[in-house]
Amino acid sequence: MNRRPSWLAIREPLSPRKATALKLASFLLPLLIWSIVSYVPFIWHPMILITSAGDSDLFVKGERFTRELFASENVGLVKDGLKPGEGYRVNPVFLPAPHEVLKAFFVAFKTPPYSKGDPWLHQSLWHSIQIIMWGFFSSAILGVPMGILAGTFDAFSKLFEPFIDFIRYMPAPAFGALCVALLGIDDGPKIAIIWIGTFFQMVLVVANTTRLLDVGLLEAAQTLGASRRRLVINVILPGILPNLYNDMRILLGWAWTYLIVAELIGASSGISWFINQQGKHFHFDNVFAGIMMIGIIGLICDQFLALFSTYLFPWLPNRRGTSMMTVVAGAFLFFPQRYLWQRGRDKAAKRAERQSSGSIAAKPASVATKPFPASIHEASAGGAIADVSIT
Amino acid sequence: MSQSLELPSYLEKEPAVEDRFRRIYQRPVVLDVAGLGKTFHAANGVVEALRDIHFKVHRREFICVIGPSGCGKSTLIRILAGLDYPTSGAVKLDGHEVSGPGPDRGMVFQNYTLFPWLTVKRNVMFGPRMKGHQYRVSEAEARKWIKMVGLDRFENSYPNQLSGGMKQRVAIARTLANQPRIVLMDEPFGALDAQTRAQMQAYLQQIWLNVDVTILFITHDLDEAIYLADRIVVLDAHPGRIAEIIEVPLPQPRTPEDFISPKFLATRKRLDTLIHPPKMNDEDRLPMVKMTEPGDDVI
Ligand SMILES: Nc1ncnc2c1ncn2[C@@H]1O[C@H](COP(=O)(O)OP(=O)(O)OP(=O)(O)O)[C@@H](O)[C@H]1O
Ligand SMILES: [Mg+2]
Numbered sequence: 001m002n003r004r005p006s007w008l009a010i011r012e013p014l015s016p017r018k019a020t021a022l023k024l025a026s027f028l029l030p031l032l033i034w035s036i037v038s039y040v041p042f043i044w045h046p047m048i049l050i051t052s053a054g055d056s057d058l059f060v061k062g063e064r065f066t067r068e069l070f071a072s073e074n075v076g077l078v079k080d081g082l083k084p085g086e087g088y089r090v091n092p093v094f095l096p097a098p099h100e101v102l103k104a105f106f107v108a109f110k111t112p113p114y115s116k117g118d119p120w121l122h123q124s125l126w127h128s129i130q131i132i133m134w135g136f137f138s139s140a141i142l143g144v145p146m147g148i149l150a151g152t153f154d155a156f157s158k159l160f161e162p163f164i165d166f167i168r169y170m171p172a173p174a175f176g177a178l179c180v181a182l183l184g185i186d187d188g189p190k191i192a193i194i195w196i197g198t199f200f201q202m203v204l205v206v207a208n209t210t211r212l213l214d215v216g217l218l219e220a221a222q223t224l225g226a227s228r229r230r231l232v233i234n235v236i237l238p239g240i241l242p243n244l245y246n247d248m249r250i251l252l253g254w255a256w257t258y259l260i261v262a263e264l265i266g267a268s269s270g271i272s273w274f275i276n277q278q279g280k281h282f283h284f285d286n287v288f289a290g291i292m293m294i295g296i297i298g299l300i301c302d303q304f305l306a307l308f309s310t311y312l313f314p315w316l317p318n319r320r321g322t323s324m325m326t327v328v329a330g331a332f333l334f335f336p337q338r339y340l341w342q343r344g345r346d347k348a349a350k351r352a353e354r355q356s357s358g359s360i361a362a363k364p365a366s367v368a369t370k371p372f373p374a375s376i377h378e379a380s381a382g383g384a385i386a387d388v389s390i391t
Numbered sequence: 392m393s394q395s396l397e398l399p400s401y402l403e404k405e406p407a408v409e410d411r412f413r414r415i416y417q418r419p420v421v422l423d424v425a426g427l428g429k430t431f432h433a434a435n436g437v438v439e440a441l442r443d444i445h446f447k448v449h450r451r452e453f454i455c456v457i458g459p460s461g462c463g464k465s466t467l468i469r470i471l472a473g474l475d476y477p478t479s480g481a482v483k484l485d486g487h488e489v490s491g492p493g494p495d496r497g498m499v500f501q502n503y504t505l506f507p508w509l510t511v512k513r514n515v516m517f518g519p520r521m522k523g524h525q526y527r528v529s530e531a532e533a534r535k536w537i538k539m540v541g542l543d544r545f546e547n548s549y550p551n552q553l554s555g556g557m558k559q560r561v562a563i564a565r566t567l568a569n570q571p572r573i574v575l576m577d578e579p580f581g582a583l584d585a586q587t588r589a590q591m592q593a594y595l596q597q598i599w600l601n602v603d604v605t606i607l608f609i610t611h612d613l614d615e616a617i618y619l620a621d622r623i624v625v626l627d628a629h630p631g632r633i634a635e636i637i638e639v640p641l642p643q644p645r646t647p648e649d650f651i652s653p654k655f656l657a658t659r660k661r662l663d664t665l666i667h668p669p670k671m672n673d674e675d676r677l678p679m680v681k682m683t684e685p686g687d688d689v690i
Contacts, residue, residue, distance in 0.1 A: 219474050220504035224518040224569055225494030234517075238508045315508050315549040 031098065038097035045089040055082035064093060096285040101292070104285035114277065121274055125293065128259060128270035131187060135194025135262070136255045140248065143199045147206025152236055157207060164200045172197035173261040185266030193265060197258035198251050205251065209243045210236065242313045249305050256298050401657040404640040412638055415449050415621060419485075421573050421605045422448040422471065426480035429466055439630035440466045444480070446624055446636060448573065448607060453599055455620035456609045459666055463631025464609045468577045471607065472498045484572060494518060497566035499576040503558040505550040511537060511561050512546040518569035536564040539602075540594065556587040560594065567598070573605045580615070589647075592618060596644055613662045617655055618645050625665045634665050 005015065014022070037044050048070040053059035058073055065073075067089070074084040091097075096104075108121050119127065149156040172193050179189035179196075213236060221235045263272035271290055278286035310316070404412070427444040430437060440463040448454050456464055469475040471482055473492035482489050484496065492498075505514050512533050519529035537546050540560040550558055559579055566574055580588045592615060599606055599619075610616050616623050620639055627634040640654045649655050 214504070216500060216502060216504040217506060219472075219492070220498065220500060221506075221517070221521075222474070222492035223472055223494070223496065223498040224565065225521040226517075227521075230521055234521075235506070239506070241508070313508070315551065317551055 035098055038091060038095070041089060045091055047090050047092050048087040049090040050085055050087040052086040054085040056085045059085040059087075064090060093282055094284045096288060100285040101288040104283075104289040105292070108286050108289050114281070119269075121290075124270050124274045125297075128263065128272070128294075129297070131190050131262065131270060132194065132252075132255050132259055134187075135191040135258075136198060136252055138191065139195045139199035139202055143202035144206055144244070147203045148210050148232075148236065148240070150203060150207035151210025151240075152232060160203060161207065164203050168200040168204065172258055173265075176261070176265040180266045187269075189266050190259075190262040190269070193262035194255050194258045197262075198255050201254065202247075202251055205247050206244060209247055210240050212243065213239045242309065242316055245305075245309055245312065249302055252305075253298060253302065256294060259294075398657040398660060399653055401637065401640055401654070401661045404638070405642070408640055408642055411642070412621075415452055418450040418452075420447045421450050421452075421485060422607070423483040423486075424448075424471070424480070425483070427467070427470065427477050427482065428479035429463070429470060429475070430478045441470075441477075442630040442632045444631075444633060446633065448605060450605055451603065452605055453619055453621045454607045454624060455616035455622075456607065456624045456626060457611060457613065457616050457662065457666065458626030458631065458634075459628045460611065462626045462628035464611075464626060465577055467626075467631070468498075468575050468607070468609055472496050472575050474498075494522065494569045495572045497569055497571035497574045499559070499562050499566050499574065499579045501578045501581045503550070503555075503562050505558055505561055505565070507550050510547050510549055511542060511553070514550065514561055515565045515568050517565060522569070532568055533564075536568045537561075539567070539598065540564045554587075555583050556591055559583070559591060563595070563598070567602065567604065571604075573607060576606065576608045578609055578611065580612075581610070588612075588615075595619065600644055613659055613666070614650060616662070617641070617658050618649070623658075623662070625662065627665075637661065 005012065007014070007018065013019070046067060047064040048067055049064050050059045050061050053061050054074075054077060056073055056077055058069075059065065065087075070085065070087065077084045111121070113120060146156075146160060150160045151157070175196050176189065176193060179192040183189045183192055217235055217239055218231055221231055226234060259270070260272045263270040264276070268276060271294060275287050275290040278284075278290065424444055424446050427441055428439075429441040430439045444467065446454075456467065458464055466475065470477050471489075473489050473496065489496070506517065509517065512530065515533035515536055516526075516529040519532050520526075524532070534543070534546070537543055540563060542557060542560055542564070545553060545557065550561065553561065562579070563574075580591050583591060595606075595608075596619060598604070608616075608619060617639055621643065623637045623639060625634045625637060626632065637658065639658055641649055641652065641658075
């Protein structure tokens with residue numbers, strides 16, 4: 001029987017093709033909305049960008065004014081027989097169009113900092129990554145063993161958990177002033193904030209993961225002669241490892257959240273400093289680019305770890321379906337390549353046309369060329385191909 | 392079973408079978424369960440799971456324990472394995488009282504409990520490794536047992552790549568690799584389909600015939616118990632206590648043809664009456680209201 005699976009089948013995986021399409025759509029839809037708001041005139045565009053101030057004292061060329069203000073000022077000017085201001089409708093400065101952000105994405109790396117001695121964008125980013133890594137690893141080095149102890153031995157659970165439960169409700173940024181007083185204004189307090197933000201959660205999460213291990217495995221190991229030490233090393237540790245790894249992935253995400261607050265404590269630094277700095281200068285295209293950079297680094301990190309886990313834990317049942325990473329990689333690789341390839345073909349065809357006076361030689365090439373627009377459909381095929389080749 | 396069929400008494404045995412039991416009882420006692428009792432103090436009150444359990448298991452004997460659900464079979468086997476403690480009485484293995492789990496009493500669980508992160512070979516090697524054997528020695532040992540259960544082609548597979556029956560064979564091999572004094576099995580085939588189950592019973596019988604093991608096997612399948620066991624310990628529920636210990640009056644090893652022999656049926660009938668109440672009590676009857684059309688009666 002040939003059952004066509006529904007898009008909305010309860011607790012059933014979609015076909016890889018549909019899944020990839022939706023995963024792409026989850027990125028493309030927001031992009032589409034953003035593009036519509038940016039490019040389609042009169043959807044929103046509540047401001048007027050002044051192109052000529054006329055005789056107004058208020059208007060400044062190149063600045064944005066609300067439509068109401070623009071209209072009333074012009075009415076006044078016309079009534080007084082003066083030259084009205086001119087301009088066109090735009091979005092507020094805090095909503096740059098996609099292409100501006102995309103441009104900022106590349107330009108921002110090449111733009112020197114405002115004042116000499118300030119870090120370049122890539123230096124800021126690298127600084128942020130270092131802060132994250134120090135904060136996260138220092139909390140993992142202590143938090144993971146403590147969590148495993150608490151999850152394994154009730155004594156440690158009772159000793160650690162009540163106090164940790166108490167602290168974890170205190171927001172990490174609240175410790176900011178204290179950290180600066182203790183650790184100075186440089187990287188110390190920033191790492192400390194990330195440590196505070198992740199460590200306490202980590203102990204509890206790891207303890208819980210440890211407790212979720214099937215007791216049957218421990219009992220089986222005991223009847224096979226495992227000592228207490230062996231139980232911990234040969235059963236509990238390998239048994240919780242995949243879940244522990246996943247916990248770390250999620251907690252690393254939390255560390256990124258704390259980063260932004262952490263970097264504004266003391267002497268601000270890193271990517272947050274960059275974003276703040278650009279915001280102050282009204283370069284919102286750069287602000288968006290900065291925010292997205294964090295998102296992209298986070299996503300790539302996370303997806304890389306997810307991909308890596310299938311190699312680390314070969315005993316886990318194969319989770320079928322394309323990972324986000326391969327979809328994104330597929331989309332990035334697929335679009336430009338196809339596009340360039342197509343352009344190359346077109347150019348080659350044109351050249352061939354120009355060279356041969358007769359049009360016979362050029363014909364097959366131009367017949368073979370298809371118009372570019374790669375639909376989601378084609379792109380999903382690209383994703384699927386990338387998936388096969390990677391996994 | 393039709394009423395007219397005349398069955399022999401399950402207590403009558405042929406001389407050869409009598410003789411076999413005499414020889415069994417002359418063998419040394421491996422497991423001695425004396426006056427075992429277990430009371431749980433749960434949140435919703437006190438449950439007396441076991442009361443005054445007495446029996447002895449002799450070397451190379453195959454003992455089955457059966458009883459209605461909730462009669463304490465699992466509790467009993469967990470106490471024997473040392474995973475739980477009795478509130479009264481004692482368990483002796485080779486004359487020494489047991490306290491806590493140990494490799495001298497192997498256990499096979501209903502849900503396999505294979506280590507999912509280890510391959511079949513590494514799972515079977517687990518016991519020997521825990522004993523401190525060298526890797527090479529353990530590996531050779533494991534290979535031997537994996538071959539014994541017919542899974543040499545799968546020694547590098549992970550448990551989740553195997554079927555239920557295969558997993559249970561790995562679990563049996565893993566237990567045997569430790570060469571325990573007694574193998575305790577708690578409904579090991581309970582989760583398997585009928586065909587796999589029959590196949591596994593045959594496998595287990597072969598293993599028992601060819602390997603120096605003593606087996607205590609829990610099941611709620613009466614046929615399985617009669618097919619495999621020398622003796623069947625029948626438990627009563629609430630509290631769990633011994634109703635009867637039955638010597639199965641059939642020569643070993645049994646074959647599938649034995650399932651319809653008069654002695655088999657007689658034993659089966661006896662187990663039936665011990666485990667199921669002879670007639671339906673009034674409180675067991677459901678409060679039925681006729682909900683069918685007059686022409687639709689099933690009879
Ligand atoms: N940890 C426990 N705490 C409280 N009561 C328990 C506990 N374990 C078992 N019991 C009770 O002891 C009785 C026997 O349970 P047990 O699991 O040994 O039965 P069983 O014969 O194995 O049943 P089944 O055939 O369904 O596996 C039951 O009434 C059960 O409720
Ligand atoms: Mg049970």
